[in-house]
Amino acid sequence: MAEENNLSFILNKPFDVSFSERPKPTLKDPHDVLVAVNYTGICGSDVHYWVEGKIGSFVVEKPMVLGHESSGTVVQIGSSVTSLKVGDKVALEPGIPCRRCTACLSGKYNLCDDMIFAATPPYDGTLTGFWVSPEDFCYKLPSHVSLQEGALIEPLAVAVHITKQASITPGQTVVVMGAGPVGLLCCAVAKAYGASKIVSVDIQPSRLDFAKDFAATHTFTPSRVSAEENASNLLSQTGLGQGADAVIDASGAEPSIQTSIHVVRRGGVYVQGGMGKPDISFPIMALCAKEITAKGSFRYGSGDYRLAVELVSSRKVDVKALITKTVEFADAEQAFKDVKEGKGIKILIKGPNEKA
Incomplete structure (x- = not known):
């Protein structure tokens, strides 16, 4: 987990992807945490960007890191972080709202006009080595919930x-x-x-x-x-x-x-x-x-991620049953091809720093 590289899986244009080292992100807010990404699921929207280069008005105009269904391990915390510690396993909520607009203040932050959402142009996604997130958009996983299951908290x-x-x-x-x-x-x-x-x-x-x-x-x-x-x-x-x-x-x-x-x-x-x-x-x-x-219905709002974690923790929803296979980071492009062809239910990609 201590490796300094930030290898990333990047979409350049439709059907044109590459691996590239990106700068390892740093903490700029005392409430942020740095997470080593362990697993990322492939979503239909990821495949759509890979095939079409756009979804509606969201157009890939410059190279963009793909992925938004991720889990990881906290490797660094900001000075004001109180709910997480280094070593915690977390599910990452990939959209960060402004927290100030009418939608956010009414509890419907998924409708925020200024949402920064992973792998939605112009923002990079989570198919990378390290990811910075506010602590309140990282959800600690119970000890009996695996990081693989954690990657499915997003679709849940x-x-x-x-x-x-x-x-x-x-x-x-x-x-x-x-x-x-x-x-x-x-x-x-x-x-x-x-x-x-x-x-x-x-x-x-x-x-x-x-x-x-x-x-x-x-x-x-x-x-x-x-x-x-x-x-x-x-x-x-x-x-x-x-x-x-x-x-x-x-x-x-x-x-x-x-x-x-x-x-x-x-x-x-x-x-x-x-x-x-x-x-x-x-x-x-x-x-x-x-x-x-x-x-x-659009993405998820207040309380949805916490309920998703609880449903998995209590075993009321068996997300692990949906995992068809897990592949190495180097095989990410082939995994996208498999998803496009409808092979299996959910394919997970290991993070570049995941050795297990």
Whole structure:
């Protein structure tokens, strides 16, 4: 952990990555800590930047370090740090808000206009040797929670926030569109919240098999038919009757979104968690006629990371089950290729200073 190098995995332009030594960061604020990054998961947004060089208005205009789903070990603390010490294992929350705007002061810091978020242009990410973070955006991991599990706290926090938006209570029925990492974790969080029926929807049989073993009570494979027909088939095959209490779209796919609105019961809740095309055709008449409460969900807010750590610590959510494999830092590009090709659920990259 004491090595001075800060080897980083850098995106230069679409499909053009390289390894480069960057200056080791230094503590400039007494409340900051220096963390040696141990593990980083690959997210869909990381792959999107690698392939497209942009997401919406966020465009990679200069070389950028990738990665934002990370855990690490504290190697240095600022003079005012009280909650952490050298040697602590931590999950890193990769977005630092301004803490002063209306959104931040109201507890919705994920909506901060001045958010500094890892691997979102123009800011570098966490696929690097060392990372500086404010102490309150580092979450100490209990001794029985591994650093590998710590790297999955970030996607779990996303799922926690989405599921909070759905206002799920014990005994309710939930449908989750998409069985990628976030969709699977939404199923797991809904189960932890006490949902009685959880339906995972995807077009990949292997992902649905995993979902059934992981947290879903039912699965459904959509067909190439209309959204209304897919919704009708889903409701009849899963015994949801007039519809689900809550439907979460974690896919961003237009057909899934359209089907979702027809699956929600009258007066139910729909949450958009997945991001797809900027504009889609949307069944607005069904939304109005059923008085559906529709919500967006963006990253995570106050309390979401702490709850994610608690869910892992208490073993209510088994994030380790999602880890397909762990690769060396030198194999990062191949890991990105594997994720793009849909191989496995979650691939972790060891930090360049991780020797275990």
